[in-house]
Amino acid sequence: MRLLLAEDERSLSKAIVAILEKNNYSADAVYDGEEALDYLETGNYDGVILDIMMPKLDGISVLKKIRAAGNLVPVLMLTAKAEVDDKVLGLDSGANDYLTKPFSSRELLARIRAMTRSQAAQPDCVLRAGNLTLNRATFEVASPTGSFRLANKEFQVLEMLMANPANVIPTERFMERIWGYDSDAEINVVWVYMSYLRKKLAAFHANVKIKAVRNAGYSLVEEG
Amino acid sequence: MRLLLAEDERSLSKAIVAILEKNNYSADAVYDGEEALDYLETGNYDGVILDIMMPKLDGISVLKKIRAAGNLVPVLMLTAKAEVDDKVLGLDSGANDYLTKPFSSRELLARIRAMTRSQAAQPDCVLRAGNLTLNRATFEVASPTGSFRLANKEFQVLEMLMANPANVIPTERFMERIWGYDSDAEINVVWVYMSYLRKKLAAFHANVKIKAVRNAGYSLVEEG
DNA sequence: ACTTACCTTAATCCTGCCTTAACCCGGCAC
DNA sequence: GTGCCGGGTTAAGGCAGGATTAAGGTAAGT
Numbered sequence: 001m002r003l004l005l006a007e008d009e010r011s012l013s014k015a016i017v018a019i020l021e022k023n024n025y026s027a028d029a030v031y032d033g034e035e036a037l038d039y040l041e042t043g044n045y046d047g048v049i050l051d052i053m054m055p056k057l058d059g060i061s062v063l064k065k066i067r068a069a070g071n072l073v074p075v076l077m078l079t080a081k082a083e084v085d086d087k088v089l090g091l092d093s094g095a096n097d098y099l100t101k102p103f104s105s106r107e108l109l110a111r112i113r114a115m116t117r118s119q120a121a122q123p124d125c126v127l128r129a130g131n132l133t134l135n136r137a138t139f140e141v142a143s144p145t146g147s148f149r150l151a152n153k154e155f156q157v158l159e160m161l162m163a164n165p166a167n168v169i170p171t172e173r174f175m176e177r178i179w180g181y182d183s184d185a186e187i188n189v190v191w192v193y194m195s196y197l198r199k200k201l202a203a204f205h206a207n208v209k210i211k212a213v214r215n216a217g218y219s220l221v222e223e224g
Numbered sequence: 225m226r227l228l229l230a231e232d233e234r235s236l237s238k239a240i241v242a243i244l245e246k247n248n249y250s251a252d253a254v255y256d257g258e259e260a261l262d263y264l265e266t267g268n269y270d271g272v273i274l275d276i277m278m279p280k281l282d283g284i285s286v287l288k289k290i291r292a293a294g295n296l297v298p299v300l301m302l303t304a305k306a307e308v309d310d311k312v313l314g315l316d317s318g319a320n321d322y323l324t325k326p327f328s329s330r331e332l333l334a335r336i337r338a339m340t341r342s343q344a345a346q347p348d349c350v351l352r353a354g355n356l357t358l359n360r361a362t363f364e365v366a367s368p369t370g371s372f373r374l375a376n377k378e379f380q381v382l383e384m385l386m387a388n389p390a391n392v393i394p395t396e397r398f399m400e401r402i403w404g405y406d407s408d409a410e411i412n413v414v415w416v417y418m419s420y421l422r423k424k425l426a427a428f429h430a431n432v433k434i435k436a437v438r439n440a441g442y443s444l445v446e447e448g
Numbered sequence: 449a450c451t452t453a454c455c456t457t458a459a460t461c462c463t464g465c466c467t468t469a470a471c472c473c474g475g476c477a478c
Numbered sequence: 479g480t481g482c483c484g485g486g487t488t489a490a491g492g493c494a495g496g497a498t499t500a501a502g503g504t505a506a507g508t
Contacts, residue, residue, distance in 0.1 A: 438496080
């Protein structure tokens with residue numbers, strides 16, 4: 001689950017990113033409205049957290065622009081207590097929800113869940129590749145042998161592979177999205193998890209394999 | 225069973241919350257219409273008690289807004305004697321029932337039961353899983369050993385588990401629905417209640433077990 | 449053949465969950 | 479009032495299994 005956070009106040013931004021990552025989201029942080037637009041045009045996100053007061057381009061304008069462009073990504077607006085009137089404006093402009101600062105981490109997470117749940121009825125709650133299905137709701141993976149559970153990190157690695165089947169995903173991308181930028185883990189751990197996953201995929205007779213591409217990354221390939 | 229109470233008169237609100245909690249509901253209290261909307265947008269309630277006269281946004285407007293958003297949560301409107309005409313307006317706007325102040329606690333409870341029963345989900349108020357039955361009307365749980373009563377929170381936890389048998393329910397979901405967003409209880413309490421429940425389920429020879437799913441939540445599984 | 453990138457395994461560290469006991473508080477009996 | 483009781487919550491200790499490191503091995507490219 002990939003989120004974009006647009007919040008100019010650095011300390012708050014860092015705190016929110018920490019909360020999100022602790023809860024198995026991966027988040028990109030940007031610090032003004034124009035950056036937010038840039039990122040939203042290129043990357044595909046499952047949700048956006050958008051502060052209203054931002055340099056260069058305010059949150060409402062960002063929201064209007066992306067909605068005008070037909071982008072239906074769920075948006076959670078952040079407003080300071082003083083700008084409560086803005087909430088109406090935000091919702092009218094196509095925000096899915098709003099949250100007034102300060103807020104508790106629990107409320108933030110609950111609203112993100114509600115927002116991403118209600119939206120599009122989680123079309124990609126289930127990923128498929130070969131004879132494998134991965135269920136993001138129950139954290140289960142099913143193969144012809146039956147369904148089984150993976151450790152947290154194993155699951156996330158497989159999720160990334162299955163979300164982009166046949167694409168080569170750079171090793172650093174795994175590090176960034178699963179371990180985070182500020183992790184001091186060695187690149188080695190990715191290799192270790194690929195090893196674990198390969199063993200399990202074989203044990204459960206999956207007809208997909210994890211292929212290493214030298215100097216590039218990994219990809220999931222069928223029938224091998 | 226989780227309810228939202230929107231009533232600006234503090235003393236009445238406190239009284240109603242006390243009545244509700246005494247009868248095994250858990251309730252969040254809000255004191256104006258905008259707050260009510262905030263809380264309702266999370267979609268985490270089984271019913272709403274909505275006063276008509278409220279600051280910022282009146283009950284009718286709240287009702288119209290949530291119905292316009294497709295929210296079908298059962299709504300019980302509260303009206304003062306003088307505003308009897310409003311009741312028609314309320315029902316037209318999508319309320320399920322209304323109650324004129326003053327009212328007796330028995331009438332309030334009866335109407336809540338009727339409202340939440342008629343609405344969707346479990347038409348009968350008995351849940352079954354394995355050799356367990358849970359009665360939402362009498363708050364009793366029965367096993368081959370006989371029937372027994374659980375503490376309020378224990379009951380609600382078991383109710384959530386039995387309402388979604390075999391589904392993994394995130395720990396935060398328990399927190400949200402039973403303890404509420406603004407509770408400052410630690411996530412720890414959920415673990416404690418799972419422990420209590422497991423002990424009681426074993427004592428009463430239930431053939432269902434509470435299974436923890438690491439990093440995900442809990443689910444009820446049969447045959448153990 | 450030699451370097452470098454990747455694989456595998458085992459050992460160690462750490463996190464998430466379980467359990468129990470103690471504490472707090474409101475209600476009730478005396 | 480005083481003391482008990484029961485539900486709700488916190489805190490601490492423990493444990494299993496997940497996460498990371500480290501070290502030795504294999505294969506791809508030059």
